[in-house]
Every structure is written in structure tokens, then in C-alpha cells.
Amino acid sequence: MFITGLVFSFTITSGEDSLVSVFGFAGAMLMLFIPLLTTPLVVRESQQGTLELLMTAPVYVWEIVIGKFIAAFSFFVFMLSPTVVYLWFLSHFGQPDLPVILSGYLGMLFLGGLFISIGVLASALCSGQLMAAIVSITVITAFWLIGRFSFVFTGIVGAILLYLSPQPHFFDFIGGVVKLSNVMYFFSLIIGILLITSHILEMRLWR
């Protein structure tokens, strides 16, 4: 909050009446913040021995995974909520483009959801919190940077690599453009990763 507040103060003093810089900075910060939030989700249950108890409860495995995801996502939304005050500042001192800012928030929610799903997967894969954090940060960073390799590979491979990176999709949202393909990208990746997590937990159950 402190650093985001600093970024916002700098942008507003430079005359920018939008949250584009704040969202861009916050999006990068999520790469470090989200893994710290998500690593204990499954790992701590496993270490305390409550995971087996949870798995014997009368719920489906995917319901457990969705529950973990929603818990982390709710906390993420709670941490994002104070930035609405910046919107009040902008409205008070300027004439911000509200639909663009709302589109930016939508992008932040999607990006946070994607990183949280990766964090939950890492937590399900690893036996220790430190390992889960390292795996989570590595995978998220790799996802973020994979688009850079699209210039090395031409044709369909380059296009796929660029599409896989969340960067261009996220930047479209914070720039005020809502594309169906971007919405589908985030939804499908989040659901796909949570499916994989559910499958991994089931394999642990049957081991």
C-alpha cells in the first residue's frame, strides 16, 4: 500500500489523471506478493496433517481447490480495495476516464486470479512453503516473460508464445480495451490450472 501510494502520488503530481501507472506497477508487484499469499494454502494443511482430514470430508476435491482459490482471491480483493480511494482523489482533482479505470480494475482482478491459481498449484505440488514460493515465483515470472521469446520464433510459435504471456492481455485492460479473447484467456487459464491442481490433489489422495 505504501509503495502503491507513492506511485500514485508521483503520477498525480505529474498531471496524469489515470491509474495506468499504478496498475502497471501493482501488476508487477503481484508477482512477488501473490506467491507469499498462496504458498500456505495447501502446504500448511499438509504439514499440520489436516489435509488428509479435509480430503475425507464429504466434498469433492475440486470443491476444496475452488474454496482455497476463493479464500486467497477474497483476500486479494480486500488488499486491492483501498486503491478505490485514489479514484476519489482523481475525481476530486480532475476528470478521470472512469470506464478506463474500471477496465484496469478488471484487468487487476483477472491477473490476480491467474497468479493465485498458479500459487495454489505450486502449493499443491510442493511439500514445503519455501519450495512452493520459489516454484510459484518462477512459474509466474516465466509466464510474464514468455512473450519476449515471441520475437525469436516467427510464425505460429511466436504467436502462441505471445498469446501465453499475461502481459499484453493485462495491458489491454489497463489501456481501456476490453477484448473477448483476453477475458477468455484469463478465465480458461485459471480454470485449467485449478483443474490440474484438483487432479494433483486427487493423485495425492490415491497414492
Added chain:
Amino acid sequence: MAQNKSSGPLKFFFLIILIILLNVVSFRYNQWYDLTRARAHSLSPHTIDALNKLKEPVQILCFFRADDNRWEKAKSYLERMQSYSNLVTYQLYDPDIKFDLMQAYDLQQYGMIFISGSNTYSVYDIDEPSITLALTKIAHQKLDTSELISEVVADPSVKPLNLNFLQVSFVLFMSVIVIPLIFVAIGLVVWWQRR
């Protein structure tokens, strides 16, 4: 034991394939909404008209370095053009690697070459009027160049932010000190109650 109506490996595999297919379809038939006040990400009516009138495929060869800002700007225009006409295709080439190709098309500097049939047209300025002009030239369309809009026109009723020292101090104080402290306080209260 958890109720294990688990998706078997086959069901899981088909779900992943479905997800990939949905992405391919949404990418191919993309619908997008420009929410900016000045419609900064939308093409002008003249460009859309030029695209709708295309009868033959137009190939656009782009010669930029990958980290060139002009490529990002060009790509933004080209993607929007593709959403209006599937006759438009584009390809990025590294000018240091494909220098011979640049020379073959007599491109004097980094830029784009529009190709349709035997017609070619070079574009060095990455803005919408230049791109629209290139489209009309190679497609032999008539266009009144005086109607081309050079840049997105900002809404004159919207004034830029101009804060005085007191206002800046207030914003700084609230966003850097007060709001983070409120959240720290909430966290401490929650921690104290759970102790």
C-alpha cells in the same frame, strides 16, 4: 473418504482441449470494446471504409527491432485492421537479419511495406493517416486526404490535472501514510483478536 467423482485422465484431457479450442475461437472471432473517452484504440471511419473496400489480400511486412516502440504502435493498428478485414496479414522481420529483404523492397529505413498483388507502398510514419493512405494507394481506392484525422483529438472540455502544493501534500499524506496505516491497524486488530 472424499466423494471422488473424479474426472478421469480422459475427461481431464478433453477439458484441456476444450479450453484450448475456446481460446482459438475467441482469438479468431475477437470482439473488443474501446472504453476510452477519446476512442484512442479505435480506427477512424475512413480506415474502416478502406478496409471494407479491400478486394485483394494485403500483406504488410514490418521491419522493426522487437523492442522498438514504433513496432508496438504499428502492431496495435495492424491488429485492429485485422479485426475488420481478414484480407490483411502482417509479419514482423528483424531488419538486422532480413536486411536483404528490406533492400529488395527498396525500404530506406525501418518501416512497413504494403503489398497487394504487384503493388507495393512503403510507410515510414507509424500513424493512422499514413497507414490508411497506404491501404488506399495499393488498393487503388479514392480517398480525400484532407479528411484523414492525424491524431486522436482530446476532449477540450477535459482539463489536465494541475495540483498546487497543498493538494499534492494532502494526496501524498493520505495515500502514503494514512491509508497504509489504516490497513496496518486493521491487521493488528485481527491478529490481536485471534491471539
